[in-house]
Amino acid sequence: MIRDYFSLPWKELRRRKLRSWLTLIGVFIGIAAIISLISLGQGLQNAITSQLSSLGTDKLMIMSKGSSFGSGSTGMVKLTDQDVKVIRRTSGIKTVTGAAYTTGRIEINDVVRYNFVEGIPTIEEESSLFNSMQGYKLLSGRGLQPGDKYKVVLGYEYTNPDLFGRALSVGEKVLIKDESFKVVGIYQKIGSPPDDKAVIIPLDTYQELFNKPDEVSMIIAQTDAGEDPSLVAEEVKKELRDSRNVKEKEEDFTVQTPEQLFASFGTILDIVQIVLIGIASISLLVGGINIMNTMYTSVLQRTKEIGVMKALGAKNVQVMSLFLVEAGFYGLGGGIVGVTGGMLIAKLVEIAVTAVLGPYLVITFSWGLIFGTLGFSFLVGALSGLAPAYKASRLSPVDSLRYE
Amino acid sequence: MVIIMKLKNGKDKIQEIKLISDKPAKETSSDKVIIRMREVWKTYYMGDVSLDVLKGVNLDIYRQEFVAILGPSGSGKSTLMNQVGLLDVPTKGRITIDEVDISTLSESELAQIRGKKIGFVFQQFNLIQTLTALENVMLPMVFQGVPEETRIERATKLLEMVGLGDRMHHRPNELSGGQQQRVAIARSLINDPEIILADEPTGNLDTKSGEAVMQMLLDLHQKEKKTIILITHDVAKVKHTDRVVYIKDGVIEKIEKK
Numbered sequence: 001m002i003r004d005y006f007s008l009p010w011k012e013l014r015r016r017k018l019r020s021w022l023t024l025i026g027v028f029i030g031i032a033a034i035i036s037l038i039s040l041g042q043g044l045q046n047a048i049t050s051q052l053s054s055l056g057t058d059k060l061m062i063m064s065k066g067s068s069f070g071s072g073s074t075g076m077v078k079l080t081d082q083d084v085k086v087i088r089r090t091s092g093i094k095t096v097t098g099a100a101y102t103t104g105r106i107e108i109n110d111v112v113r114y115n116f117v118e119g120i121p122t123i124e125e126e127s128s129l130f131n132s133m134q135g136y137k138l139l140s141g142r143g144l145q146p147g148d149k150y151k152v153v154l155g156y157e158y159t160n161p162d163l164f165g166r167a168l169s170v171g172e173k174v175l176i177k178d179e180s181f182k183v184v185g186i187y188q189k190i191g192s193p194p195d196d197k198a199v200i201i202p203l204d205t206y207q208e209l210f211n212k213p214d215e216v217s218m219i220i221a222q223t224d225a226g227e228d229p230s231l232v233a234e235e236v237k238k239e240l241r242d243s244r245n246v247k248e249k250e251e252d253f254t255v256q257t258p259e260q261l262f263a264s265f266g267t268i269l270d271i272v273q274i275v276l277i278g279i280a281s282i283s284l285l286v287g288g289i290n291i292m293n294t295m296y297t298s299v300l301q302r303t304k305e306i307g308v309m310k311a312l313g314a315k316n317v318q319v320m321s322l323f324l325v326e327a328g329f330y331g332l333g334g335g336i337v338g339v340t341g342g343m344l345i346a347k348l349v350e351i352a353v354t355a356v357l358g359p360y361l362v363i364t365f366s367w368g369l370i371f372g373t374l375g376f377s378f379l380v381g382a383l384s385g386l387a388p389a390y391k392a393s394r395l396s397p398v399d400s401l402r403y404e
Numbered sequence: 405m406v407i408i409m410k411l412k413n414g415k416d417k418i419q420e421i422k423l424i425s426d427k428p429a430k431e432t433s434s435d436k437v438i439i440r441m442r443e444v445w446k447t448y449y450m451g452d453v454s455l456d457v458l459k460g461v462n463l464d465i466y467r468q469e470f471v472a473i474l475g476p477s478g479s480g481k482s483t484l485m486n487q488v489g490l491l492d493v494p495t496k497g498r499i500t501i502d503e504v505d506i507s508t509l510s511e512s513e514l515a516q517i518r519g520k521k522i523g524f525v526f527q528q529f530n531l532i533q534t535l536t537a538l539e540n541v542m543l544p545m546v547f548q549g550v551p552e553e554t555r556i557e558r559a560t561k562l563l564e565m566v567g568l569g570d571r572m573h574h575r576p577n578e579l580s581g582g583q584q585q586r587v588a589i590a591r592s593l594i595n596d597p598e599i600i601l602a603d604e605p606t607g608n609l610d611t612k613s614g615e616a617v618m619q620m621l622l623d624l625h626q627k628e629k630k631t632i633i634l635i636t637h638d639v640a641k642v643k644h645t646d647r648v649v650y651i652k653d654g655v656i657e658k659i660e661k662k
Binding site: 003004008011012014015304305307308309310311312313314315316317318396397398401 | 516591
């Protein structure tokens with residue numbers, strides 16, 4: 001019996017193909033946007049989480065306030081070698097490395113580009129902490145060693161002839177800020193273009209070259225095994241407050257554990273996603289209004305049919321059901337097309353990202369998302385059809401039979 | 405008012421019943437009357453103007469009779485048909501079907517009774533364009549909640565009966581007017597109603613198809629013992645009927661029994 005309330009409206013939809021398709025498109029856009037945004041957001045979150053978790057949970061990041069992750073040492077408040085020393089003394093800390101970075105002029109074969117120049121300590125233990133944090137692994141040559149001055153390790157992109165006209169190799173010379181550096185090593189590809197284009201030089205040389213004595217952009221600290229990173233982070237905060245002479249809550253620096261980094265990234269992503277889905281929902285609302293409009297037209301066009309059905313014994317609730325299901329079909333149809341379209345869009349983005357950056361963004365679609373969205377789109381349709389269907393059900397048989 | 409007063413006066417009860425149950429006094433037996441209309445008024449209001457389309461109609465429809473309601477256009481016969489067909493409720497007066505006062509019924513109960521007891525045949529055929537002949541015939545059964553197998557079986561039988569066994573899966577626009585009206589007749593019979601209400605059933609048909617349809621109605625009356633109510637403006641159509649109700653200006657002028 002229930003089947004009839006689906007098959008009758010279905011026939012009506014097929015009878016008015018153009019109108020049905022146009023109505024579907026209204027829903028399609030909203031649903032496609034929602035599906036692609038949610039799955040892309042999910043993929044992005046997964047990608048960032050996996051990148052961050054590769055850092056390990058025993059690392060602390062200390063940065064000055066006003067400078068944020070990646071913006072270099074342009075913040076007003078500076079971190080210095082003194083801060084590195086203070087942290088090194090803090091109990092629970094195993095290794096500390098202070099690194100500095102900024103964009104710098106790099107010249108090879110008369111080709112000039114501005115890429116990241118990063119200064120890192122040359123002590124083995126400290127440079128490997130930096131490398132593990134960044135994900136750098138040697139491809140050829142060696143890493144920086146104590147005693148190195150005006151030596152450079154290049155990011156992977158320098159092996160790509162596109163960057164400076166030819167592939168570079170160990171032993172060659174590179175001009176950084178007009179000073180000549182000898183290439184001692186090249187890193188493997190890590191997948192983040194700015195890092196793959198960066199040049200890594202000894203911290204002392206960096207501070208000299210850019211005339212920033214004692215200054216570092218960020219400090220990475222590794223806690224001793226068995227220590228709780230968040231407790232050590234509190235301790236580091238306390239020591240830095242004392243040494244920098246600032247009060248609690250007025251710190252001009254931040255100490256972040258990887259968990260806090262996850263959380264702050266997660267929050268930002270969530271906000272962005274909510275805003276985007278909000279925008280997508282507006283288009284879904286428009287789609288719903290479109291369905292309502294179509295249904296009012298449908299009720300008007302079929303006034304006589306409604307009269308006939310009532311004469312033939314259709315109860316009000318039966319007439320209403322027929323129109324509600326019809327509206328639901330518009331929603332569901334738009335939902336099916338929209339889910340398919342949205343999945344396609346997300347997959348295309350994944351393919352594009354993979355082609356440009358490598359396999360970092362993996363989009364997966366959960367059944368919950370797919371069926372949830374389909375159910376939701378049916379609901380949008382049926383809700384939009386509520387008023388028109390009610391109107392249809394209340395028509396008097398005599399008046400509607402007389403309607404031409 | 406009169407009746408109540410008489411009851412209060414303690415007069416004979418039988419007399420009152422007679423009084424209520426109308427003029428053809430010899431046929432008062434209530435099991436013979438299927439639809440009873442008493443002092444039925446229908447008034448339409450257009451702003452401040454009101455128009456009485458039916459003015460106190462008293463009419464009984466008897467079981468298994470073939471009755472025609474005859475009148476010119478504007479006589480109120482369509483309005484009368486709407487009342488008889490339970491498509492509308494009177495402004496004033498009382499209508500009963502099988503002794504049930506329709507004013508006590510909800511819209512949905514009325515719809516269910518229509519579906520079960522009355523089969524409609526319209527001048528415009530009024531088939532649903534998206535549905536095939538078979539599906540159109542089955543439609544009233546859908547609203548009665550009859551299982552699909554039963555529906556198909558019965559609808560097929562009826563379409564074969566009206567000679568459209570080979571056109572079952574055609575849509576109305578693929579059928580001639582006469583064929584469409586035969587589909588409509590099959591549809592009117594699907595729930596095996598006691599009453600067939602035919603509103604100008606030949607009005608949109610050529611003479612030949614019209615005659616075939618009239619013959620079909622006559623057969624339904626004679627062989628299937630259906631009560632047929634024919635609404636028409638055409639005197640020529642009423643020759644086979646048992647009774648003719650003449651209506652003009654919203655009142656019944658005369659009832660002619662053959």
